[in-house]
Amino acid sequence: MWTVLIILLVAWAVLAIVGFAFEGLLWLAIIGIVLFVGTIIFGLIRNRAARNST
Structure with a gap:
Protein backbone atom coordinates (compact mmCIF):
# COMPACT_ATOMS: atom_id res chain seq x y z
CA MET A 1 0.00 0.00 0.00
CA TRP A 2 2.71 2.49 0.96
CA THR A 3 4.65 1.75 -2.21
CA VAL A 4 1.71 2.81 -4.34
CA LEU A 5 1.20 5.97 -2.27
CA ILE A 6 4.87 6.92 -2.56
CA ILE A 7 4.80 6.39 -6.32
CA LEU A 8 1.70 8.58 -6.57
CA LEU A 9 3.30 11.28 -4.41
CA ALA A 21 8.46 25.32 -14.84
CA PHE A 22 6.24 26.20 -17.81
CA GLU A 23 4.10 29.26 -17.20
CA GLY A 24 1.36 28.08 -19.55
CA LEU A 25 0.91 24.93 -17.50
CA LEU A 26 0.14 26.55 -14.16
CA TRP A 27 -3.11 24.56 -14.06
CA LEU A 28 -1.00 21.39 -14.06
CA ALA A 29 0.88 22.59 -11.00
CA ILE A 30 -2.35 23.30 -9.17
CA ILE A 31 -3.74 19.86 -10.01
CA GLY A 32 -0.44 18.27 -8.94
CA ILE A 33 -0.51 20.04 -5.57
CA VAL A 34 -4.15 19.13 -4.94
CA LEU A 35 -3.54 15.48 -5.79
CA PHE A 36 -0.35 15.44 -3.68
CA VAL A 37 -2.19 16.71 -0.61
CA GLY A 38 -5.15 14.41 -1.29
CA THR A 39 -2.88 11.38 -1.52
CA ILE A 40 -1.19 12.24 1.78
CA ILE A 41 -4.57 12.64 3.51
CA PHE A 42 -5.83 9.38 1.99
CA GLY A 43 -2.72 7.54 3.19
CA LEU A 44 -3.01 8.90 6.71
CA ILE A 45 -6.69 7.98 6.94
CA ARG A 46 -6.03 4.44 5.67
CA ASN A 47 -3.12 4.05 8.09
CA ARG A 48 -5.22 5.11 11.10
CA ALA A 49 -8.12 2.88 10.02
CA ALA A 50 -5.76 -0.11 9.70
CA ARG A 51 -4.32 0.58 13.15
CA ASN A 52 -7.75 0.83 14.77
CA SER A 53 -9.08 -2.38 13.20
CA THR A 54 -6.36 -4.61 14.65
Whole structure:
Protein backbone atom coordinates (compact mmCIF):
# COMPACT_ATOMS: atom_id res chain seq x y z
CA MET A 1 0.00 0.00 0.00
CA TRP A 2 2.71 2.49 0.96
CA THR A 3 4.65 1.75 -2.21
CA VAL A 4 1.71 2.81 -4.34
CA LEU A 5 1.20 5.97 -2.27
CA ILE A 6 4.87 6.92 -2.56
CA ILE A 7 4.80 6.39 -6.32
CA LEU A 8 1.70 8.58 -6.57
CA LEU A 9 3.30 11.28 -4.41
CA VAL A 10 6.35 11.34 -6.67
CA ALA A 11 4.15 11.54 -9.77
CA TRP A 12 2.12 14.44 -8.32
CA ALA A 13 5.31 16.26 -7.30
CA VAL A 14 6.70 15.90 -10.83
CA LEU A 15 3.44 17.25 -12.28
CA ALA A 16 3.61 20.25 -9.95
CA ILE A 17 7.25 20.96 -10.85
CA VAL A 18 6.53 20.73 -14.58
CA GLY A 19 3.52 23.00 -14.11
CA PHE A 20 5.60 25.64 -12.34
CA ALA A 21 8.46 25.32 -14.84
CA PHE A 22 6.24 26.20 -17.81
CA GLU A 23 4.10 29.26 -17.20
CA GLY A 24 1.36 28.08 -19.55
CA LEU A 25 0.91 24.93 -17.50
CA LEU A 26 0.14 26.55 -14.16
CA TRP A 27 -3.11 24.56 -14.06
CA LEU A 28 -1.00 21.39 -14.06
CA ALA A 29 0.88 22.59 -11.00
CA ILE A 30 -2.35 23.30 -9.17
CA ILE A 31 -3.74 19.86 -10.01
CA GLY A 32 -0.44 18.27 -8.94
CA ILE A 33 -0.51 20.04 -5.57
CA VAL A 34 -4.15 19.13 -4.94
CA LEU A 35 -3.54 15.48 -5.79
CA PHE A 36 -0.35 15.44 -3.68
CA VAL A 37 -2.19 16.71 -0.61
CA GLY A 38 -5.15 14.41 -1.29
CA THR A 39 -2.88 11.38 -1.52
CA ILE A 40 -1.19 12.24 1.78
CA ILE A 41 -4.57 12.64 3.51
CA PHE A 42 -5.83 9.38 1.99
CA GLY A 43 -2.72 7.54 3.19
CA LEU A 44 -3.01 8.90 6.71
CA ILE A 45 -6.69 7.98 6.94
CA ARG A 46 -6.03 4.44 5.67
CA ASN A 47 -3.12 4.05 8.09
CA ARG A 48 -5.22 5.11 11.10
CA ALA A 49 -8.12 2.88 10.02
CA ALA A 50 -5.76 -0.11 9.70
CA ARG A 51 -4.32 0.58 13.15
CA ASN A 52 -7.75 0.83 14.77
CA SER A 53 -9.08 -2.38 13.20
CA THR A 54 -6.36 -4.61 14.65
